[in-house]
Each structure stands twice: as structure tokens, then as C-alpha cells.
Amino acid sequence: MPAITEVWKVLFKRPFTNRFPAKYAPRSVHGFVRRVQAGKAKIAPPVPTPPNFRGKINYEVDKCIGCGLCIRVCPTKAIVWRTVEVEQGEKKVAKKKVKIFVSRCCFCSQCVDICPKDCLSMSDEFLLANEDKLANELIVL
Amino acid sequence: MCELCTLLAGIIGTLVLGIFAIAFGLSVKGIDRKLSARMQWRIGPPLRQPFRDVRKLLLKQSVLPKNAVPWIYNSAPVISLAALISVLLFLPIGPVPALLGASGDIIVVLYLLIIPGIAMIVGGFSSGSPFASIGAQREMVLLISYELPLSMIVFTFAWMYSIVAPSLPALSFETFGTVPIWSVLGPAGFIGATIFLVVLLIVTTGEMAKVPFDIPEAETEIAEGIFAEYSGRNYALFYLADAVKMVVLPAIIIAIFFPYNLSPLLSEYFPNLPMSDWVAYGVDILFFMLKVLLIDIVAVTFMRTAFARMKIDQAVRLYWFHLFTAGIIAMLLVAADVMGVL
Amino acid sequence: MEMSDEALYTIPVGPVHPALKEPIELDLRVEGERIVGVDVKCSQAHRGIEWLGMNRNNSIQNIYLAERVCGICNVCHPYCMVLAVEEAAGIEVPERADYIRTIVAEMERIHSHLLWAGVAAHEIGFDTVFHYTWALREEIMDAIEYVTGNRVTKGIMMIGGVRRDITKEREERIRKALRYYEEKFEKIEDLVLHDKTIRMRTRNVGILTREDALKLCAVGPVARASGVPKDVRQDYPYGAYADIGVRAILPDQYTGEIIGDVYDRIVVRLLEVKQSIQIIHDALDNIPQGDIVAEKNLVKLLSMLKRAEGEGIGRVEAPRGEDIHYVRLRQGEEPFLSWKIRAPTYNNVLPWIPMLLGAEIADVPIVAASTDPCMSCLNRVTVVDESSRKEFTLTKERMHEMSVRKTRRMMRHV
Incomplete structure (x- = not known):
């Protein structure tokens, strides 16, 4: 059962997920975009x-x-x-x-x-x- | 004390316990989801996601299917949640002794634990969907299978106490607290109790219906089974019941296997610490919460992440054959230890 | 004891069901948990693709339409179509283009099989393997994006060749991805094949015997897992496969026996990932220099195809099995005169019936997923009664009559 050890190893790895555009879905997308335009929030970069x-x-x-x-x-x-x-x-x-x-x-x-x-x-x-x-x-x- | 005062104390205690269990259960659920996500190489939802889920479900319309039997269908979630909260009244929460400890013992807890399962079965059958019926059938089979190892554990220890501490009530959690099982068992009994602990952890996973035992819900097979038709407020109540389960079942394991508190240890090693009674209470409750969390991480998060879902016949075989055999061995070990054979 | 009819009840799996990623309906007659009758109802996702190809589009536009027959097999379908068109119009493909086509098709096979492994794990409730395999799949997706310019709809096929060359940097990128998979393959194999719970759910489940596989014309990994060594790349080589020499993969190469169950299908697909890595290496090593397309000037190509007359068949081993496109061109007409697609799922849906009979309800998702079904490839017709707008079922006699009529109509054009 390789998954038993694997899950504990992966637990301490950095998640694979790309954080684009933000780590968690913003409450309002429009609000997020406005905040980014105003320079108050940052967009996590997409995959180049x-x-x-x-x-x-x-x-x-x-x-x-x-x-x-x-x-x-x-x-x-x-x-x-x-x-x-x-x-x-x-x-x-x-x-x-x-x-x-x-x-x-x-x-x-x-x-x-x-x-x-x-x-x-x-x-x-x-x-x-x-x-x-x-x-x-x-x-x- | 007057009777009215007892009643009032009971009501307030139940309310406080209920709110504590729901809030704590939802937080544990959040941590569980986050950790499971990290184990799967993902980020996962924010910790407060379960609270948001409940809020959203409560805002949604509760749909009543055409074929459903309304009063059964609507009361099943309420009964499920109520039964689980009432289990808590008979369990010691860390330093707080069981609220109704005087009026009920382990047998009551065992019976109350079956009620949520039965409510789910009845609710599933009453919703009139073929998927829910299959889910209810599966839940029935599962309920029967995990009850056997569970009662075996409890009664072995009750028997043990009747031998080693005949003056104490054998079936009370109070006894488990005052004389922890590890203190009365020798090496053979220690191994037996450890096997019991593992068995009980697996039973907990089944009781909470998580992968690999989420057979009655089985999203990809029968579309959430029992809950296929539930929505809105009714589903939110089932969701809360699930959250409370994540406190209740570890609390039982703690009451049986780890009834220790942190504050006596702290005051022994750090005599200079200003330990008022209230601080000690707080420390012990936090310690209890930590224990619940750890047990949930092992019995829920790890289990549902590291295994594939079983089929119902495989689950029954596991509980009735493998765990039962393990339980018998453990029982013999404990018995041999208590009787002084080894 | 005879079961009364009341003890049996019907469970509709689909058209919309979490076990199915695309619409198809399975009506199961069940007795407790055991399945005693299966009825498959296809054609829930008809999109009229062939009609568009025969009425609206010219040949170049049809490449992109064929790409969208199925999101995952988006190289096999256009590949198959351009093979058919090339045969119909008599276009000779440069050898370098053949090699590039082979490389891209094999890259697609790697991504498709990894995607399938994840979906199959999800069907048995093992979401961890699902997330791991999909995370590992990103590497080949990035390599595909680097080589073709897009992750999914690659847009690399062109009639008479390919649209993008494999330059030095692109070759490096592909090699990097291949090294990554050579490293990770053991881990994937370990996670999927050596896990006890996966074995419990897939061993001796959904067995398709060799006889049934032959009788029902199963194709691709489904047929190979049942011990039928059937692979277009081996039997009817196209592209660069004849130079490379591909052998059909049978599960006994790994397990030593052929059972024909879901586990064997997992084995075949995972070994094919390994095989694809080897094929891409060979193709990259031996790729000849030269042109990548027969006719660079697209305007010339369009008028050449307009003048062409003839018919052609393309056969390609898609990740799911043999894909066949039939194309007929007529002089002076830009759209195809006829275009017929026979996607692999078409053959692999009927084997569901012997696989599912006697199985449990819990086996339905994994058995259905084990053929890697692709409904959007499968469905091409929905029968609607014009007057009442209701769907109805065709009888065998009426089907025969309609088929004879259509053949006569087509014969007039010949």
C-alpha cells in the first residue's frame, strides 16, 4: 500500500496547484479585479x-x-x-x-x-x- | 438542589455543549479538509469553508421530492443531529464530567450512537429515490457490521473493571477516567488494548461514513446515496450532524483510551505556574480538543486520503472477519492479563 | 428460488450521473446489489459534426472541426481525417511530417492514459491517486503546449503534413518531459498497480472474455486486456510506426496471465505509457530532415482539394482504440461529399453488457470508466419524430430499409 507513506510525505510538500489568480477564490471577482487595478491586491502569476x-x-x-x-x-x-x-x-x-x-x-x-x-x-x-x-x-x- | 434548577442546568448545559460541538466539529472539518488537500498535493479550501457551506445550505430551499414521505423525510435530519448532541451529554469532555453521567452509562451511548444511522436509513428510504434506497440498504448493512467490533471492545473493558475494580460501576465512563485502562494492564493486556484501539479507529471511520467506508454515500456510484434528494436546511442539518460526529466519536475513544488531563502534569513539573482552577480547566479543554483533532486526523483525514472506497461486501468482510478476529485475539490477551494467566 | 418481478428494480445511471463524465444512459435491472440486466441507451450528445463537414466547411476548416470531435483525442481525429483526405486526393506526405505526427500522437497517448488513470481512481473513491496522476500529467501538457502552441486543441495537423516543425528547443523540451516520466513511472506504477484497495476493486471485476471481445469487436486497450493482440500501429502501420515497429501490449507481459478484467486494462494502459515514451525517443532519434508539409501554399492546397475526386479511409490507433474516418471528395465541391467517423467508443460500449452482467452496482462506475468511454465521439444521431418532436426507437426492419435507400442515393453520385 504505497499511498499510506506517500500521503504523509506529500503533506509536507508545497502544493502543486498554481495559485493563479489568487490562493483562494475571492469573495467577488469584480472587487478583486478592482483591487488589483488600484494596486491593493496582487495577482499570483500564471504559468508562463x-x-x-x-x-x-x-x-x-x-x-x-x-x-x-x-x-x-x-x-x-x-x-x-x-x-x-x-x-x-x-x-x-x-x-x-x-x-x-x-x-x-x-x-x-x-x-x-x-x-x-x-x-x-x-x-x-x-x-x-x-x-x-x-x-x-x-x-x- | 431543586428539581427546576437541575432542569435549568441541564438545558443550559445541553445548549452550551451543542453549540460547542457544532462549532468545534465544523472547525475540525475545516482542518480535515485542508490537511486532506495538502496530502493530495493541493491547496484546499480555507479553514472556514465548512461554516460557509452550512450558511449557504441554510439559505437554500429545502426541496421535497414528489415520492417522499414528508414527515419522516423532514424529521430524519433533526433526529440525527439531536441524537448525536445527546450522546455528548453522557460523555466526559476533558475535565468536565459527563453532564448526565448519573443517569446513563456506556450502554446508553451505544444505543444513542445507532440512532443517527437509523435516522439516515429511514430518511433515505422515505425520500423515494432509487439511489437513496440503495444507500439506505448499504447503510443498514454497514451499521450491523461495525456494531459488532464496537460492542466487543466496550464489554471487554467493562468485564475487566468488574474484576480489577469491583467497587466501581463497570459501565461508567467515570471509572475509565479514575482508573485508566493502561494503568491496570500488563504487557499482554497492553498489546490487546492497542489492537482494540486500532479496531476502534477503523470502526470510527466506518461510523462517520468516510472513504473507504463511505459506501452508503458513494458519490460516483449512487450519487451521494442517502443524501441524493436532501437539500437546503435538511441537508445542512445532516452536515452539522456529520460535524458533531467528528467530535462525538473521538470523544468516546478519548473517554475509553486516553482519559488523561494535562493540568495535573503541568502543575507537577512546573510548580511555579500560576494554575488557578479556571486556567487548569481551560488547559484541559484545549488538550481535549487537541486529542479530538489528532484522532480525527488519523481516523478520518488519513483514512479517506490513503484508501480507495470498498464495496459493501468487502467492508462487511473486513468488519466481521478481520476486525472480529483481531478483537477476539485482543479480548483473549486482555482476559489472560486480568486473570493473571500470563 | 424464483425472484418475483417486484424484487427487481431499475436504476437509471445517466444520462446525467456523477459516474459518467458525459451523457449516456445505462438502465440497470438490479436485484439487491447484483445487476441482472443492462440496457445501454446511446445518443444523448448528438452535435451534427459530420453534417457540418459535409455542408458548411471546406477541407481545412474540417481539420479543426475533427479536432473538436473529442477533447482528449484531439490529435487522433484530425490525424485520421487528414489520412483519409490525403488518400482521397492523392497527396504524398513528407517523411519528416510523418515522424512529427507520430511524436505528437504518442504525446497525446501519454496524457490521455494518465488522465484516464486519474478518472478511474476517482470512480473508486481514490481521489488521492486522481490528484497525483493529474499533477504528473501537467508535465506532458506543458510539453505539448511548447511543441504545438496549445495544451489541448493542438492544431498541428494539416492536409499533407504538419503545421509546426520540431526544432532543436522543442526536441529538448520533449526529451525533458520524457526523462521526467521515466523517473516518475515507477511511482505511478507503484501507486496504481501495487495498491491493495485498488486491486480489491478491480481484480476479477468487469471481465470481458477473449471470445466476447472478438464477437463484440472491442478495440484498443479493452481488446488487448482481453488478450486480443489488436493494434492499428502494429497491424496497419501509418506514420512512422512501420519504421519503429510497435507490438501490441498484452497484460500477461506484466502479470503473467490474461484475465480481461479492469485491472488488466489498467496494466495495459500503464505499459502503453512506457511504450509511448520509447516510441517518442526512437522517433526523435531517427527523424529525417526535409519538408514538413507537402504543399506550403494553402491557397494552392485548397484549390487542389477542390479539384480532387476520390475516397479515402484513415485508420489511427487512438488512445481508446481504433479510430476510422471515411472521406469522399467530389470535384468542384469544397465540403466533403461524405464523411463518416467511427470512433473507438462505438465499439467499446457494447462490451459493457457482458462486463456488467452479474457485477454489483458499486462496479458500474469503474467498469464503465475502464473502457475510457467518450460519448462525444460516439454519438452522431438522434432520431426525432418531426411531427411530435419526440424521440422514438427505430425497428430493425426500418433501419434496414433506410440503409438500403441511403446506399442507393449514394450510388447515384458514384
Whole structure:
């Protein structure tokens, strides 16, 4: 019965659990977040992300040529068309760009692979939880 | 003293004991959960989590299943908790002698200990869920199995006292306190009593229905069994009963095996210490609480962490065959010692 | 003595029950604690994945859909699917890609088996082993994240190869994880196989005889634990397995006998963890240089697949057993013309009946868990009566008739 001795050994070990974001669940998550923003509480650091992690998507609008390939391969249809008015000399021209709904994104980075102009990339930001799926932080323009 | 005064003293004593047992039991539960978590390489909940659980359960609605028999279903948790608190009235709590020690002895305690189990069985059957029925059947079988080793221990010692101290009442916890069993036993009896202690610890785990004997509840098999339908206030009362059990059962072990107090020892070794009676009382109660905690750590925390759940037939075999055999051996050892054969 | 019918009663285990992590319904007829009748009712978690693949998605999108057939087998399903598509479209996979696929698939097997060991321990109330194995599993999860970019949905498969190369640093990270498991393996083995209470709960419980395993077409560790040396990696090697040479693991290599009970299934899975460590080492040692994907330009690949016509079958040994994907492509159409998934749980659910008959109620969770069931892989159809919106059962005759009709419909496309 190996567990009999093992449990006493483990009792004096530091727990394996990562303490992110706090050791115990805070009474109110909003209150905790506010306290952290005010500098009164500290967030225990999460496990660091490895290089080439697939986090929230970055989009450089200016480089985009509006080819729509990302829309074609996106498995969750998180990318949709968007028209942007761009000033070109005197007159305004409507240009095709995309809009990415991060709340639908499945972080496969297929759009990054297919983009011919490399205007899409994946950051290592992963703390994206939100109550509103259409919040400004969750729509990449 | 007038009769009314006795009655009043009894009521106040019961209230104080009940509140003490619930508060202490919930704290022990918190420590148990924390230690068990640490043994499992986790952080675990904060120590006050059981208090929060009870508060939350009390706020929740108590659902009555369609097939349930309401009056049995609702009274089972109350009876369970009440019976356990009344057990405490017959047990010495550290330096405090049993409140009703004069009107009941070990036999009463043994009977009262069965009541929570029976209340759970009746409550389980009355809730009209197939899972609860299976749980109740299992609890019934378990109840029968652990009673045998338990009564064997108690009656061996009662018999022993009737031989070594014929002037004292054999079945009273008072006797266990004044003449601790270890002081009257020789080497053979010492081994026998140690075996009894181990058996009693395993019986305690079964009585508290913790892994490996949480067979009537068995979350993954029958979805908490007996408690499958219980919710809200009713479930909170069962929860409290479980917490009180974590004080009552170790208190019995303490009364039988470790009826020692710390204050006489302290005043002997440190005669300069200002030991008023009240300080001595406080020290002894704290010492009692420490003993309860240690027994809970061995009989509950360690047991439920280091073993897998047994099947009901395996548990019965363990209690009736292995523990019974161990008990017989221990009984013979104690008997041989007392009779002077060895 | 004849039991009257009143003494028997039915216990519904599921569709939602703590013993089951996913919805399936087991109707047990019990007599006291003994089970005398078992009825399995599947199809509680239909999601229409094949329909999506045949109507909404193009081939590349389908990789990610296949990844989500099951959260744990998220390499086997896309692996299987891309094998089928490659066969249908006639794409040759570079050898390096084959090796990388093998490595990732074996890493998944390690994590899946450790996860299973924890779940099985939880089912018999041994939460300590559950927490230990899951804590040990973190190392391989971190290695997977380092190599593929994500812990769970790895997104590494691509039609014609893989999406990420195994660089020097990634190889180091994998080796580190393998060393960790070589060190810890003894401890895991000790905790799980040498524990008396676990033995008490699993030895001679849920026995599946060799005959039943063959008759009911059990696959994967369930079949191997019953003494059927069946392993796609051995019988029909794909990826780099042919170079490495994998032998099916039978429990008698460890215990000396084959009983076919739950304990044997634990043994097989734990030995497979060891085997996987060895396979990854071999693959890393012998990995050839070269491209990792047949067609780098995804736009070209998409149009190539649109032009392709044909059918293909992928067979992969998932941690739970043999996984089969059938894919048919038609020229000029982006979605698959047909896509059929046969997940391993599909075969491993029926063996529950011989395993559970005569067992006790207490055995249900561990026996059910011992096949490592994955309902989300299994369920693909729910029959609903359109007019009343109620589910109904199909008779055998009606099933036969419908099947004949569907075959005729499909024959028209050929």
C-alpha cells in the first residue's frame, strides 16, 4: 500500500496547484479585479506561456489588402468583412478590411498561416474572459 | 438542589455543549479538509469553508421530492443531529464530567450512537429515490457490521473493571477516567488494548461514513446515496450532524483510551505556574480538543486520503472477519492479563 | 428460488450521473446489489459534426472541426481525417511530417492514459491517486503546449503534413518531459498497480472474455486486456510506426496471465505509457530532415482539394482504440461529399453488457470508466419524430430499409 507513506510525505510538500489568480477564490471577482487595478491586491502569476503560443489575435489594418482568404479558412467563422473609408488624396475610397470576433475565435491561427501579407499574428495574451461577448476588447478591428 | 434548577442546568448545559460541538466539529472539518488537500498535493479550501457551506445550505430551499414521505423525510435530519448532541451529554469532555453521567452509562451511548444511522436509513428510504434506497440498504448493512467490533471492545473493558475494580460501576465512563485502562494492564493486556484501539479507529471511520467506508454515500456510484434528494436546511442539518460526529466519536475513544488531563502534569513539573482552577480547566479543554483533532486526523483525514472506497461486501468482510478476529485475539490477551494467566 | 418481478428494480445511471463524465444512459435491472440486466441507451450528445463537414466547411476548416470531435483525442481525429483526405486526393506526405505526427500522437497517448488513470481512481473513491496522476500529467501538457502552441486543441495537423516543425528547443523540451516520466513511472506504477484497495476493486471485476471481445469487436486497450493482440500501429502501420515497429501490449507481459478484467486494462494502459515514451525517443532519434508539409501554399492546397475526386479511409490507433474516418471528395465541391467517423467508443460500449452482467452496482462506475468511454465521439444521431418532436426507437426492419435507400442515393453520385 504505497499511498499510506506517500500521503504523509506529500503533506509536507508545497502544493502543486498554481495559485493563479489568487490562493483562494475571492469573495467577488469584480472587487478583486478592482483591487488589483488600484494596486491593493496582487495577482499570483500564471504559468508562463511558451514561445509561439497562440493567444489573442493581432491585426494590422494598414497592411491588409482585403483578399478575404482568412475568412475562407476560419473554422469558426469568427472573421467577417468590414468596409473602411480611407482618404486617398482628395476623395474617400471604401476599402475592404476584416473584423475578428475573439469570442468566437478557436485560436487555431489558420488565418495567420494563410495571410499573404502577414498582417495577422498571434500574441501571447490569454486572459480574455469577459461577461460581454461583444465587448470592445474582444473585437479586433 | 431543586428539581427546576437541575432542569435549568441541564438545558443550559445541553445548549452550551451543542453549540460547542457544532462549532468545534465544523472547525475540525475545516482542518480535515485542508490537511486532506495538502496530502493530495493541493491547496484546499480555507479553514472556514465548512461554516460557509452550512450558511449557504441554510439559505437554500429545502426541496421535497414528489415520492417522499414528508414527515419522516423532514424529521430524519433533526433526529440525527439531536441524537448525536445527546450522546455528548453522557460523555466526559476533558475535565468536565459527563453532564448526565448519573443517569446513563456506556450502554446508553451505544444505543444513542445507532440512532443517527437509523435516522439516515429511514430518511433515505422515505425520500423515494432509487439511489437513496440503495444507500439506505448499504447503510443498514454497514451499521450491523461495525456494531459488532464496537460492542466487543466496550464489554471487554467493562468485564475487566468488574474484576480489577469491583467497587466501581463497570459501565461508567467515570471509572475509565479514575482508573485508566493502561494503568491496570500488563504487557499482554497492553498489546490487546492497542489492537482494540486500532479496531476502534477503523470502526470510527466506518461510523462517520468516510472513504473507504463511505459506501452508503458513494458519490460516483449512487450519487451521494442517502443524501441524493436532501437539500437546503435538511441537508445542512445532516452536515452539522456529520460535524458533531467528528467530535462525538473521538470523544468516546478519548473517554475509553486516553482519559488523561494535562493540568495535573503541568502543575507537577512546573510548580511555579500560576494554575488557578479556571486556567487548569481551560488547559484541559484545549488538550481535549487537541486529542479530538489528532484522532480525527488519523481516523478520518488519513483514512479517506490513503484508501480507495470498498464495496459493501468487502467492508462487511473486513468488519466481521478481520476486525472480529483481531478483537477476539485482543479480548483473549486482555482476559489472560486480568486473570493473571500470563 | 424464483425472484418475483417486484424484487427487481431499475436504476437509471445517466444520462446525467456523477459516474459518467458525459451523457449516456445505462438502465440497470438490479436485484439487491447484483445487476441482472443492462440496457445501454446511446445518443444523448448528438452535435451534427459530420453534417457540418459535409455542408458548411471546406477541407481545412474540417481539420479543426475533427479536432473538436473529442477533447482528449484531439490529435487522433484530425490525424485520421487528414489520412483519409490525403488518400482521397492523392497527396504524398513528407517523411519528416510523418515522424512529427507520430511524436505528437504518442504525446497525446501519454496524457490521455494518465488522465484516464486519474478518472478511474476517482470512480473508486481514490481521489488521492486522481490528484497525483493529474499533477504528473501537467508535465506532458506543458510539453505539448511548447511543441504545438496549445495544451489541448493542438492544431498541428494539416492536409499533407504538419503545421509546426520540431526544432532543436522543442526536441529538448520533449526529451525533458520524457526523462521526467521515466523517473516518475515507477511511482505511478507503484501507486496504481501495487495498491491493495485498488486491486480489491478491480481484480476479477468487469471481465470481458477473449471470445466476447472478438464477437463484440472491442478495440484498443479493452481488446488487448482481453488478450486480443489488436493494434492499428502494429497491424496497419501509418506514420512512422512501420519504421519503429510497435507490438501490441498484452497484460500477461506484466502479470503473467490474461484475465480481461479492469485491472488488466489498467496494466495495459500503464505499459502503453512506457511504450509511448520509447516510441517518442526512437522517433526523435531517427527523424529525417526535409519538408514538413507537402504543399506550403494553402491557397494552392485548397484549390487542389477542390479539384480532387476520390475516397479515402484513415485508420489511427487512438488512445481508446481504433479510430476510422471515411472521406469522399467530389470535384468542384469544397465540403466533403461524405464523411463518416467511427470512433473507438462505438465499439467499446457494447462490451459493457457482458462486463456488467452479474457485477454489483458499486462496479458500474469503474467498469464503465475502464473502457475510457467518450460519448462525444460516439454519438452522431438522434432520431426525432418531426411531427411530435419526440424521440422514438427505430425497428430493425426500418433501419434496414433506410440503409438500403441511403446506399442507393449514394450510388447515384458514384
